[in-house]
Amino acid sequence: MIIPAVVLSSALLIGASGCKPKNAGDATGSDAAAKVYVPPGKYDEFYNFVSGGFSGQVSVYGVPSGRLLRVIPVFSVDPEKGWGFSEETKPMLNTSHGSVPWDDQHHLALSQTDGVIDGRWIFANANNTPRVARIDLTTFRTAEILEIPNTAGNHSSPFITENSEYVITGTRFSVPMDYEPGDVPIESYKKNFKGTVSFISVAPESGEMNVAFQLLLPGMNFDLSHTGKGPSSGWFFFSCYNSEQAHTLLEVNASKRDKDYILAVNWKKAEEYFKAGKGTKRPAKYAHNVYNDETHTATSTMNTEVTVMDVKDFPDIVYMIPCPKSPHGCDVDPTGEYIVGSGKLAALIPVFSFSKIQKAIADKDFDGDYEGIPVIKYEAALHGEVAKPGLGPLHTEFDDKGNAYTTFFISSEVVKWNVKNLNIIDRIPTYYSPGHLSIPGGDTKKPYGKYLIAYNKITKDRYLPTGPELSQSAQLIDISGEKMKLLADYPSIGEPHYAQSLPADLIKEKSVKIFKLDDNKHPYATKGEKESKVVRDGNKVHVYATMVRSHFSPDNIEGIKEGDEVYFHVTNLEQDWDVPHGFAIKGAINAELLVMPGETSTFKWIAAKPGIYPFYCTDFCSALHQEMSGYIRVSAKGSNVPIAFSLGKNSDPDAAAGTPTP
Numbered sequence: 001m002i003i004p005a006v007v008l009s010s011a012l013l014i015g016a017s018g019c020k021p022k023n024a025g026d027a028t029g030s031d032a033a034a035k036v037y038v039p040p041g042k043y044d045e046f047y048n049f050v051s052g053g054f055s056g057q058v059s060v061y062g063v064p065s066g067r068l069l070r071v072i073p074v075f076s077v078d079p080e081k082g083w084g085f086s087e088e089t090k091p092m093l094n095t096s097h098g099s100v101p102w103d104d105q106h107h108l109a110l111s112q113t114d115g116v117i118d119g120r121w122i123f124a125n126a127n128n129t130p131r132v133a134r135i136d137l138t139t140f141r142t143a144e145i146l147e148i149p150n151t152a153g154n155h156s157s158p159f160i161t162e163n164s165e166y167v168i169t170g171t172r173f174s175v176p177m178d179y180e181p182g183d184v185p186i187e188s189y190k191k192n193f194k195g196t197v198s199f200i201s202v203a204p205e206s207g208e209m210n211v212a213f214q215l216l217l218p219g220m221n222f223d224l225s226h227t228g229k230g231p232s233s234g235w236f237f238f239s240c241y242n243s244e245q246a247h248t249l250l251e252v253n254a255s256k257r258d259k260d261y262i263l264a265v266n267w268k269k270a271e272e273y274f275k276a277g278k279g280t281k282r283p284a285k286y287a288h289n290v291y292n293d294e295t296h297t298a299t300s301t302m303n304t305e306v307t308v309m310d311v312k313d314f315p316d317i318v319y320m321i322p323c324p325k326s327p328h329g330c331d332v333d334p335t336g337e338y339i340v341g342s343g344k345l346a347a348l349i350p351v352f353s354f355s356k357i358q359k360a361i362a363d364k365d366f367d368g369d370y371e372g373i374p375v376i377k378y379e380a381a382l383h384g385e386v387a388k389p390g391l392g393p394l395h396t397e398f399d400d401k402g403n404a405y406t407t408f409f410i411s412s413e414v415v416k417w418n419v420k421n422l423n424i425i426d427r428i429p430t431y432y433s434p435g436h437l438s439i440p441g442g443d444t445k446k447p448y449g450k451y452l453i454a455y456n457k458i459t460k461d462r463y464l465p466t467g468p469e470l471s472q473s474a475q476l477i478d479i480s481g482e483k484m485k486l487l488a489d490y491p492s493i494g495e496p497h498y499a500q501s502l503p504a505d506l507i508k509e510k511s512v513k514i515f516k517l518d519d520n521k522h523p524y525a526t527k528g529e530k531e532s533k534v535v536r537d538g539n540k541v542h543v544y545a546t547m548v549r550s551h552f553s554p555d556n557i558e559g560i561k562e563g564d565e566v567y568f569h570v571t572n573l574e575q576d577w578d579v580p581h582g583f584a585i586k587g588a589i590n591a592e593l594l595v596m597p598g599e600t601s602t603f604k605w606i607a608a609k610p611g612i613y614p615f616y617c618t619d620f621c622s623a624l625h626q627e628m629s630g631y632i633r634v635s636a637k638g639s640n641v642p643i644a645f646s647l648g649k650n651s652d653p654d655a656a657a658g659t660p661t662p
């Protein structure tokens with residue numbers, strides 16, 4: 001059965017060139033420029049958070065301008081911000097595999113209250129070494145990273161419930177569970193490989209995450225998901241592929257069946273069982289890393305246990321709904337009644353009805369089972385199919401007028417259709433081959449249906465050539481009228497997958513401007529220049545340093561010896577917005593630190609050999625930024641140069657010891 005591969009390869013050609021409109025440059029209307037123009041000094045209307053794919057980070061854009069506002073380091077080290085390089089942030093990248101400096105970041109979920117974006121946090125997945133991060137939207141910093149056990153390829157993640165009770169994740173790769181022998185033949189997939197769906201609880205006030213419980217499922221690939229809302233509140237819908245349970249050449253072997261499944265999960269029921277003490281506690285090892293804004297320090301703890309509930313023992317938690325052709329996106333409309341499945345190789349879009357699904361379950365209108373899970377009859381769950389929408393539907397988001405917008409990778413377009421009557425209303429080409437799309441609030445009860453942003457996989461000829469590697473791109477589309485209008489292109493960081501947006505008003509007033517020095521509880525904080533000092537402790541030396549425009553205290557340090565481990569704990573004494581100072585030393589095998597007002601950060605440096613080492617501030621902080629520097633003297637191992645440190649004790653250049661007087 002080679003057909004799918006053939007379909008795909010010819011389809012790729014279509015995506016790359018066949019659908020290219022002749023006048024791509026004229027595709028925007030003459031009023032497009034005015035619609036995206038945000039005058040200098042004015043703010044954008046929306047924040048747009050975009051996954052960074054293989055960059056491991058999350059980038060933040062203003063919409064409609066497309067201006068890049070910030071790159072938030074999450075799963076990858078970031079020398080620009082000292083993320084993963086300062087002693088305080090190193091624990092954030094800890095995992096059961098040790099420190100991992102990179103990941104592949106695909107999906108984002110803004111926190112919700114009553115199914116509406118509340119602007120508190122945004123959650124991000126790490127696809128490769130399974131983790132979920134929570135980013136605090138007051139600081140735009142990663143506040144927490146939680147590893148997920150019994151998971152491999154955390155792709156179906158993170159998806160949030162209506163009141164942010166849980167962040168839900170599903171494994172992409174089925175594997176033997178961590179608590180069972182992993183050294184098994186790969187061909188024993190059917191017997192030994194399992195899938196899991198994990199429920200990460202989110203504490204209502206602090207947002208702190210914990211793996212509450214996991215559902216053990218048959219081996220297959222879980223792809224994407226969305227929460228129910230309104231009538232489907234308490235349910236979750238996952239797309240699954242590879243129901244063939246192939247473990248080689250998935251391109252062919254996982255595309256054999258006409259239909260795979262959408263897994264419908266009654267999570268309220270699962271939670272009931274969990275709260276009643278059901279499930280089995282299994283040994284596990286997974287890191288939980290939390291950053292504390294008062295100590296400016298992260299801690300990493302290793303968890304050792306997780307509750308696993310085998311769905312075979314809880315038959316009323318999960319059901320399968322057949323879905324054509326390797327489903328990818330699984331999206332629930334704002335009313336909560338309609339669930340849209342998108343088969344990567346399909347030429348139609350099935351839309352399922354939640355009330356029909358409930359009726360089918362009540363009537364046991366099943367078509368056998370899949371590994372013990374009841375399979376609801378396709379027709380019994382179906383609201384209807386969108387006929388001939390395009391080729392290769394991937395993802396759907398919604399506006400506030402009952403319309404759905406679906407990306408088509410193969411035919412390279414976004415198609416607008418009516419959720420109720422399934423009629424196609426409009427289509428617009430994208431350049432080229434879109435993956436995800438994002439409408440502010442477009443997966444919640446309350447979409448802000450003004451803009452749609454398509455994230456394209458291929459950008460051939462859209463930007464000035466930059467060698468073999470081209471930036472991937474976002475395309476901003478106006479969806480305020482009946483017809484969609486292309487407004488602008490802007491390049492993205494890494495590879496964008498899912499993105500989420502929210503009105504700027506939800507968070508801009510809450511944005512932290514400084515860290516209060518008085519509240520700084522870092523154990524090595526130095527809250528005034530007078531307290532700055534250098535303390536030896538065996539071969540470790542702690543430098544309690546301060547930074548203020550435009551000097552360090554101390555800035556002359558002697559008595560460091562070859563082989564010493566020197567910890568520079570630098571506190572930024574500024575209490576004014578937007579005045580960071582940086583710190584770097586010659587020869588250090590480290591990135592710079594960038595320290596925000598009121599914050600303490602620690603730079604570890606091994607004094608490898610005797611000499612004089614300048615250090616300096618890396619951020620242009622004042623007119624005398626270039627003067628913000630100092631010297632460290634490193635002496636031989638056996639030397640008796642005592643620890644000494646000072647600021648402003650300048651010597652008479654002619655009187656200094658050893659200088660011959662003329």
Ligand code: CUA
Binds near residue numbers: 582619622
């Ligand atoms: Cu401080 Cu430049």
